[in-house]
Amino acid sequence: MHELSLAEAILPSVLAIAEEHRARVMSLTIQAGALQMIVAESLAMGFLAVAEGTAAEGARLIVEPVAVTARCRRCELVFGVEDSIFLCPDCHVADAETVTGNELVLLRVELEPCESMSSTTS
Amino acid sequence: MRVDVVHNVLKLNDALAQQIRADLRGRGIFCPNLISSPGSGKTTLLERTLEHFRGTWGQAVIVGDLATSRDAERLAEYAQTVQINTDGGCHLDAAMVANAMPHLDLDGVDVLYIENVGNLVCPVGYDLGHDAKVALISVTEGEDKVAKYPRLWREADVVLLTKADLLQYVPFDVARFYEDLRALNGTVPVLEVSSMTGQGMDAWFEWLTARRESPNAQEPAA
Ligand SMILES: Nc1nc2c(ncn2[C@@H]2O[C@H](COP(=O)(O)OP(=O)(O)OP(=O)(O)O)[C@@H](O)[C@H]2O)c(=O)[nH]1
Ligand SMILES: [Mg+2]
Ligand SMILES: [Zn+2]
Numbered sequence: 066m067h068e069l070s071l072a073e074a075i076l077p078s079v080l081a082i083a084e085e086h087r088a089r090v091m092s093l094t095i096q097a098g099a100l101q102m103i104v105a106e107s108l109a110m111g112f113l114a115v116a117e118g119t120a121a122e123g124a125r126l127i128v129e130p131v132a133v134t135a136r137c138r139r140c141e142l143v144f145g146v147e148d149s150i151f152l153c154p155d156c157h158v159a160d161a162e163t164v165t166g167n168e169l170v171l172l173r174v175e176l177e178p179c180e181s182m183s184s185t186t187s
Numbered sequence: 188m189r190v191d192v193v194h195n196v197l198k199l200n201d202a203l204a205q206q207i208r209a210d211l212r213g214r215g216i217f218c219p220n221l222i223s224s225p226g227s228g229k230t231t232l233l234e235r236t237l238e239h240f241r242g243t244w245g246q247a248v249i250v251g252d253l254a255t256s257r258d259a260e261r262l263a264e265y266a267q268t269v270q271i272n273t274d275g276g277c278h279l280d281a282a283m284v285a286n287a288m289p290h291l292d293l294d295g296v297d298v299l300y301i302e303n304v305g306n307l308v309c310p311v312g313y314d315l316g317h318d319a320k321v322a323l324i325s326v327t328e329g330e331d332k333v334a335k336y337p338r339l340w341r342e343a344d345v346v347l348l349t350k351a352d353l354l355q356y357v358p359f360d361v362a363r364f365y366e367d368l369r370a371l372n373g374t375v376p377v378l379e380v381s382s383m384t385g386q387g388m389d390a391w392f393e394w395l396t397a398r399r400e401s402p403n404a405q406e407p408a409a
């Protein structure tokens with residue numbers, strides 16, 4: 066469900082790029098931080114569903130995962146977060162801001178120019 | 188051909204949420220966003236809260252639900268309430284809130300509560316223009332929900348451990364709960380409350396009062 070609504074949020078930007086280049090979308094890459102708890106397969110399936118009948122029909126959605134890192138507010142140390150443990154290895158306190166892991170970004174789109182698209186873009 | 192974009196997927200939502208936030212702050216309205224699993228006690232907490240502040244604050248509620256208007260009917264006993272039916276959608280987004288707001292008379296309102304759809308994942312990612320995220324976890328759902336759904340507890344401005352009256356009957360490991368929570372977020376205030384017995388509710392009312400007076404103290408994480 067969640068993935069479907071995210072797919073809906075992604076589609077307009079992808080279609081705008083396709084239209085600008087008068088092209089079809091072959092694939093798109095989404096950068097997803099681990100904290101987003103995105104199921105890559107569901108997002109790809111959701112995108113197939115919402116893109117049906119558009120210039121992105123059949124496009125392959127690739128999820129590029131991003132690991133979680135945080136910066137300690139007390140000592141500024143940036144550290145990797147595993148198993149949801151945000152404790153600073155030096156201060157032993159979880160007073161840290163998330164540096165990476167919250168991303169949800171459309172990173173790139175792979176296009177294939179298509180002459181016929183110019184007249185049939187929906 | 189490859190086109191590099193770097194475009195935040197929820198950019199449109201976030202921009203609209205900022206407009207809502209500016210609008211609410213302009214009117215001096217404080218807006219908490221209540222998030223939890225289904226059935227953790229959001230509506231019951233709001234009933235007790237609306238009752239407590241009746242006569243002190245002008246209050247209004249936006250309540251999201253997958254289906255039915257039962258929560259809205261319960262809350263409308265205490266304050267003006269609009270129901271957003273998400274028709275299966277698992278979270279509220281800023282557009283839904285923007286569409287709901289004109290259905291409320293916000294003149295004289297000091298606090299606009301938003302009860303999100305019961306879900307520990309999706310609502311966390313959607314900025315609604317709120318001033319604070321209030322995260323609830325009930326003792327009946329198990330302490331492991333903290334470690335399993337980390338983001339909410341990371342971004343919460345306050346955590347309410349609800350149904351504290353039931354602690355004596357359920358195998359909720361309180362020590363483990365605090366340990367897991369503190370490994371995620373060492374600074375968030377935690378209040379143990381019961382909407383049934385009233386235990387801990389004064390601390391919650393105090394938190395709301397203090398936070399309403401300085402909503403800018405901490406910028407909410409989107
Ligand atoms: N014992 C006890 N029961 C409670 C407490 N708070 C709520 N409940 C009960 O828990 C159930 C769910 O409460 P709600 O307030 O409807 O929960 P909710 O989070 O609004 O649920 P959804 O909106 O469906 O996600 C109801 O049967 C309440 O009576 C409490 O503090 N103690
Ligand atoms: Mg409810
Ligand atoms: Zn969802």
Ligand SMILES: [Zn+2]
Pocket residue numbers: 137138139140141142153154155156157
């Ligand atoms: Zn540190």
